[in-house]
Amino acid sequence: MSGLDARFSNCSCFSYVRDRVSVSRSVALELCEQEKSIKELRGTVKELRDKLYFLVAYEPGPLNEGFRGDIILVGYDEEPVHAHRFILAGKSDVFRRMFENDMREKESGIVRIEDATAPVLRSMVKFCYTAEASFTEASVAEVLRIAHKYCIIDLKTVCESELSKDINADNICDRMVVAEMYEAKSLEYKLNVFFKENFDRLNMYSVVAKRLCSRSDK
Structure with missing residues (x-):
């Protein structure tokens, strides 16, 4: 402990400032590491973009x-x-x-x-x-x-x-048929989420009828 630290070691204000400086140094080091990681990621992204450009040239x-x-x-x-x-x-x-x-x-x-x-x-x-x-x-x-x-x-x-980007009440029936026909599990999950969240305003007759028709065509 320096002379200054010894002199003011019992001062609560000094302890507060010292702790804040310590925390600031820790945060600064963490930020430096993050900045370094970001630079490395940017370099990797640029390299991947260059490779993709080469492939599609x-x-x-x-x-x-x-x-x-x-x-x-x-x-x-x-x-x-x-x-x-x-x-x-x-x-x-x-x-x-x-x-x-x-x-x-x-x-x-x-x-x-x-x-x-x-x-x-x-x-x-x-x-x-x-x-x-x-x-x-x-x-x-x-x-x-x-x-x-x-x-x-x-x-x-x-x-x-x-197909999951613009699901709405007008296309959900057709997309349910597509998801079932082509075993599109990810799309089916998104459709089910939309269906549950918008159950009250969907035309249930249309949904059921289209699904039954799609199965009868197989």
Whole structure:
């Protein structure tokens, strides 16, 4: 203890000031550590953004006329969508098994997907290349269907998140049907929360009727 500390050690005011200084130093050190962590996080974020920019700098077939892959996806509108087998196989076990076992696709290089249009397939292919979802041409529900069919889990998660953003009394019935058909558990949870919170103003007849109709169509 310094002479000054000894002289005023019994003074309650001095003790208060000393404690406050001690606390301030502790807080300052903590803030310095937090600032250091924030700088490191910012550096990491910038690095990740640079890597993402590199990945999307050369856009895949759906957005580049000069792109040609080694496989062609054809929906019921007969418009071709180019891709690479190894990209699709790396993102989907369904595609991987198809390319390993189905001789027809191996020989022709064409995969016919009769329940999707080219815009939906382009959205799926773009996501497989860039991890970015696009819903400008295709509806989110249609992309969710194709993501569910081919077990592209990350794309399915993005679609569920998108459909969870604007739930309202007008669309909850349709989205309940979509969630049930494509086993969208996260979306189903958000719909149930909305349903419970807005039970009094929902048209119960419409909700029940649509759910029954969806089951009868299966």
